[in-house]
Amino acid sequence: MPDTDNTKIIDGRAIAKKVEAEVKADVEKLISEKGVTPGLSAILVGEDPASKMYVRLKHKACERVGIFAEDQHLPEDITQEELLEAISSLNARKDIHGILLQLPLPKHLNEQEAMNAIDPAKDADGFHPFNMGQLLIGIEGLVPCTPKGIIRALEEYGVEIQGKHAVIVGHSNVVGKPMAAMLVNRNATVSICHVFTEDVTKFTRDADILVVATGVKHLIKEDMVKEGSVIFDVGITEENGKVYGDVDFENVINKASRVTPVPGGVGPVTIATLMQHVLMSAQKTA
Amino acid sequence: MPDTDNTKIIDGRAIAKKVEAEVKADVEKLISEKGVTPGLSAILVGEDPASKMYVRLKHKACERVGIFAEDQHLPEDITQEELLEAISSLNARKDIHGILLQLPLPKHLNEQEAMNAIDPAKDADGFHPFNMGQLLIGIEGLVPCTPKGIIRALEEYGVEIQGKHAVIVGHSNVVGKPMAAMLVNRNATVSICHVFTEDVTKFTRDADILVVATGVKHLIKEDMVKEGSVIFDVGITEENGKVYGDVDFENVINKASRVTPVPGGVGPVTIATLMQHVLMSAQKTA
Structure with missing residues (x-):
């Protein structure tokens, strides 16, 4: 992803646009050729x-x-x-x-x-x-869209995964567990934390890659993250018509190297990934 | 498991015997009743x-x-x-x-x-x-036998899992990945390490529960484990007719609270778990 504006934002809308353009081209090809x-x-x-x-x-x-x-x-x-x-x-x-x-x-x-x-x-x-089982054993076909979109974002920004410490906060079936499987499949060292974790900060402070999906507004503050880390915020909390993520963006942005905003972060990439999946399934039948 | 001999050994043979006795009783019931x-x-x-x-x-x-x-x-x-x-x-x-x-x-x-x-x-x-997918989403039916046997051993010795830090060394489909899923399903905080992990010791030293499945003879020494930890050794290396685990048993036994020996640790429990599975499948058809 070109970092033309020199911000630290992981621009989910721009990544989604790119993914959708790829899908669109392949859809046109599938229609015209098959x-x-x-x-x-x-x-x-x-x-x-x-x-x-x-x-x-x-x-x-x-x-x-x-x-x-x-x-x-x-x-x-x-x-x-x-x-x-x-x-x-x-x-x-x-x-x-x-x-x-x-x-x-x-x-x-x-x-x-x-x-x-x-x-x-x-x-x-x-x-x-x-x-989900194919995913766990390392054969990634149709997999949950949010974690797949996060992998795409890591690739777009050239973030190395292998050997890095990836910490996931939240162990849901939709995000946390499949995210862990995808990162392990790419040889990250992966820690999975959640509401029962005794000391979440001990883990988040050591995270090179941090994925937070808890639904707790602004759970993650500057003193909980590592200098230079890459942070994905999957949380959405609505209050008085405004949406908040699980990460206190303004607070962590100086310490992290990259952070997804809410909104405009993982959401659009998730939907673009869904489009990829429909295309993939159609290609297999053609 | 009664600790009658007051050792720190996780007695896989004794657990397997107990599991097999349960299976035997249920097999007899299935034959006589159905x-x-x-x-x-x-x-x-x-x-x-x-x-x-x-x-x-x-x-x-x-x-x-x-x-x-x-x-x-x-x-x-x-x-x-x-x-x-x-x-x-x-x-x-x-x-x-x-x-x-x-x-x-x-x-x-x-x-x-x-x-x-x-x-x-x-x-x-x-x-x-x-x-495997059912396992990942928390519905544990027929699951890999070695990690399931390790869960049984934890239960037998009354080891708390929820909230504890479980560290797995080795990310195979047969042991490491399903073990991680089972421990996450029980609300442990789980870290998955492997050959690409930069500093394995940082993780193993913090582990309340440590599962090692690498095939590297005596990889884990006393200075790599936490005082009072519970350690499962899934490795088997053969050298000159003798078998060695991934854990240097004599070396860690004073620091850990419990360790599986090799042989006589996870092996027998794995086979007893396989027997459970055949019984479970037969019960469903009866």
């Missing part, structure tokens, strides 16, 4: 406003890169059986290459069973156990 | 003496607990197609509940493809990507 238009179907259950907004953002990205996008907007009171049927019919559709199940689902539905029902080859979010 | 005898089939390709010995040890364990055991001893020059056919017919057999593919395979065969062909429900070794 007559295949990649297609994404997003399953949205109920009327959760945040979920609706996320699906809308993903659709807009599809439009930008030339991927066909549709919604399967299902009523709040759908049964598990009906949800599984909807997934099964998307699995069977030739024009749909990526399926995403917008989480969280209403509480009466079994999320894990629904995710397991998605064809692993169409698993745009990379959460299917088969894909 | 008429189902659990069955294990071990696929052995070629004549590697170490592989033959491992398969023999597993068969002996089956005999002890009442599990039916058979070999599929295939010739060294078998084709990939023939190997996949052998796996497919074991997948279909009602009397076989666990399948294990003894590794390594001859070089002309594709190990990963063969492992992926095993029905995840019969995956006695727990290496199938689906099972």
Whole structure:
């Protein structure tokens, strides 16, 4: 990534733009050479406003890169059986290459069973156990989008991973655990911290690469980070219409060598990665 | 585990005996109540003496607990197609509940493809990507046997895991990575070190729980471990007919609170865990 403005910001929007341009070019190629238009179907259950907004953002990205996008907007009171049927019919559709199940689902539905029902080859979010297992053993195909986007950002800024100490704060299935697997696969020394860690600062202070995904507003301050470290902030906390990350950006920016802002950091790259996945799945069928 | 002899040894043979007694009782119950005898089939390709010995040890364990055991001893020059056919017919057999593919395979065969062909429900070794993925997201069914045995040993000796710093040296798919996942699932703070780690001692010295699986004879010495730590030695190096672990046992025993010996440490527990898996798979079909 060219650092033309000489800031220390990891510019997620610029990386996303670059990734989307690559996807767009390959989508055009796939259409002209094989007559295949990649297609994404997003399953949205109920009327959760945040979920609706996320699906809308993903659709807009599809439009930008030339991927066909549709919604399967299902009523709040759908049964598990009906949800599984909807997934099964998307699995069977030739024009749909990526399926995403917008989480969280209403509480009466079994999320894990629904995710397991998605064809692993169409698993745009990379959460299917088969894909997670491939990731753990070092075969990275469709993998969770946020950690994959962070790897791309590290590559874009030429940050060495092998032999470096990468510290992850937060051990979720969506970010922390797959992030750890990806960094271990690239021979980083990886420490995974979380709410049960006795002394998080001991770890974060030693981190060359720090990934924070806790949802605790401004958890990470200057005295908790290492001079010259590269920091990814996956957290989002909304307060009075403003969003805050897990990292106190203004506070750590002088000490770190690079930090993602919130917003404009990992979010856009995550969505661009999702576009990559739909393309990848479509390419495999073509 | 009762510490009757007041040593600091983690007695793998005693734990294995206890696990096998539990399995034996449940096997008898399954036979008498449901008429189902659990069955294990071990696929052995070629004549590697170490592989033959491992398969023999597993068969002996089956005999002890009442599990039916058979070999599929295939010739060294078998084709990939023939190997996949052998796996497919074991997948279909009602009397076989666990399948294990003894590794390594001859070089002309594709190990990963063969492992992926095993029905995840019969995956006695727990290496199938689906099972590894379930493990990563916290659903531990059939999982790699060595790390699962280490968890059992921690439980037997009443070692607290949550909030403790667990350090793993070695990032293999068979031990290091699944071990990390299991410890994270139990809310340990986990650090994964390996050959690319700049300063392994910095990590091992801070470890409350230390798992070493590198194959480097006596890598871990007294000055590298923490006072009162619990240490698992997964390494085996053979020299002139004697076996050595990755941990210099005599050297660390005064500082650690508990250490596995080699032999007689994690090895027997690994095999007992394999027996548990065959039983579990048989119970699900009954």
